Amino acid sequence: MKIRPPRPPRPSVSPFPTFSGKLHDARTATAIGRWLGAAITVCFITGVISHYLQHPPPWLANELPSRPYWGYRVTQGLHVASGIAAIPLLTAKLWTVYPRLFVRPPLTSVRHALERLSVAVLVAAAVFELFIGLLNTVQWYPWPFSFVPVHFAVAWLLVGALVLHIAVKYPQIRAHWTLRSPGTLELPADEGPDRRSLLTGVAAAVGAVTLTTVGQSFTPLGRFDLLAPRHPDHGTQGLPVNRTAAAAGLAGVSTEHWRLTLHGEGSSYELTLDDLKAMRQHTVTLPIACVEGWSKSARWTGVRVRDLLERAGARPGAAIRVVSLERRGSYRVMEMGGDYTRDPLTLLALRLNGQVLSLDHGFPARIIAPNRPGVLQTKWVTRMEVI
Template sequence: MSPSSPGFWRSPVRGTWFTAVLGTVLLFGMTLLFVTGLLSYAAYNPDLAAVNDKTPDKGLLGFYLFDWPTDPHWLYRLNQGLHVTVGIALIPVLLAKLWSVLPKLFALPPVRSVSHALERLSLLLLVGGALFEFATGVLNIQLEYLFPGSFYPLHFYGAWVFFGAFVAHAALKLPRTVRVLRERGLREQLRTHDRPPAAEPTVSRRGALGLVGGGSLLLFGTTAGQSFDGWPRATALFAPHGGAEPGKGPGAFQVNKTALSVGVGADRTGEAWRLVVEGRGRTVRLTRADLLGLAQHSADLPIACVEGWSTSDQAWSGVRLRDLAALAGYEDEPPAVLVESLQLRGAFRKAALRDNQVRDARSLLALRVNGADLTPDHGYPARVIVPAAPGVLNTKWVTRLTFGEL
């Protein structure tokens, strides 16, 4: 018996109702992923300077970009926590949906008309795009990114390809989905089959939905904690930065890149270190002692990473970025700033911040955290901390600030 024969696919659980339920969940879930993904991309300020733009030639696909706000200060933490946690929780739903429609892949004839050919092409883009987006996303958040090329353009362009096919598919299938879901009540559907089973069922519809829902809840429960404070963090067993806080003391919070991993040793952060501040025809070189001698300010802010993890609010203290802009000749309206790091390896050795981020009184060149000097892994001798910004824009081991038009 070949896969094109109806009798080959023996499970009575498959059917239009089961597929419609899964499709409805994905309709809302995938839309949320797409929106939070675009917002995450906008938060990187990709139009500000070439150093931030990891997706060149995006053209019309960048129509929605805007100046990322600094309020509320937990905005990026919420957005990226939703994006990653919901994405992981949807994996069982996506796999079950693909399983439910698998027989259609082998249906004969493969193409019945022009419209049918277009529909199958859209399904190729839909299924391929979904699998690609989930695969690249999961590998990235697990710190095991294996695809050739940068994650940013591949995931960005892949999202647009997938969502275009997703919108077309939803427009075609939504009327039928609504009709199928309205035909009979939930309780009745869970107790019956679409057609007489070819074999005794190994699981009921209720069991199948329970299996899918249970798998999603398990993944949610072992991932979501990385975006929360306190005891929930210990439940994030599937997240690289979940579990208990690393160690004790003022610097006992998550670190993505250590100083050693990016080539920042004590020889580069010792007495010879200077911060170079450049701007409107001025260049100022400051030692760490000089910075500590300037007016010190504090802010309670988290660090939130694109990979979905975040810290709780930490008590940072240091010099306001807008005060450093004043030293560079911008006393009234601080402009954007290009921040350069000592790190020798890894992405975002340079990062740009918008003028609204520089102006915010909570945006600091931090020298201390939780009442103690920064540790090397947290960016000693100085790091940037900005409210609501992605973690990579909170540059560590800062060596130069260049204020002006970028």
């Protein structure tokens, strides 16, 4: 009987594409990782500022500063711009490290296990965070959870995973921090052109998406604002509108029966629109900056909030609660700390750019305050209460 020799084992075939070469090495990954780390750091810090300005804890609510008046415009513009810039950077980083995501065996040591865990959490959190953040800029929410608390929580998870990843990979990061090979003064001839071409292409992609979106907040670049969901010059009375009166269910608001009710510490009173117009009017130039990343400065005219509070017998710098005519909505009731109420730039505005407020911009009256997220610049104000 003829005995056949045993067949050699068939080589395992990965179901995933395989890449190799100098553009997938640690040096290229580190170079792109520096840029990505910087973008995520800026995005995280400005995001924390944005969150606590929108949703301050009780111990912070009365301590939030109203100056610089342009503060929120800058930090939120940087937040959205750095988040958008991180998308091509993350894509390039994942392409560079792709071969290492499916190594076999998957775990070889405790340190390797920590590295794999940090990478898994880091990649998942980064992709999820940038994805939902990008959709938020166009106000599209195809998910069942509330965006703000989830986005904030995952941001901390992302930063924690990033810190763990850097700690585990620190020896390699330190060895490959510069583009030069260890012990040499220049890149090897066979590595330099390809790596430089890749990094130049990534930089160009980041520059392109930034240039075509940042104009929604940095208005000197507004003419290049091709990909952003908002253009600062498009909208009623020269200002964009996020939530229209129709969306708020207020398409038929009339001033005939409208009253502003103000509850103070010692007294309460009501004012008609004519009463407000008869009071001393002030004009200020302030930006309105929205969490989606767009902002635009405008001239606002109205009555200082501190004058209204003084008339109600409230102490200087009293915190207030502002109530909108809206029947529903996350921000129909807003609270404002003392630094805002005592600031002479904080108005109950009646006019915008020299014209009576349109209904979409909050007619008959709305709040405008410095260094404040747009969602807290309450429109269609009907009641103010001293807290």
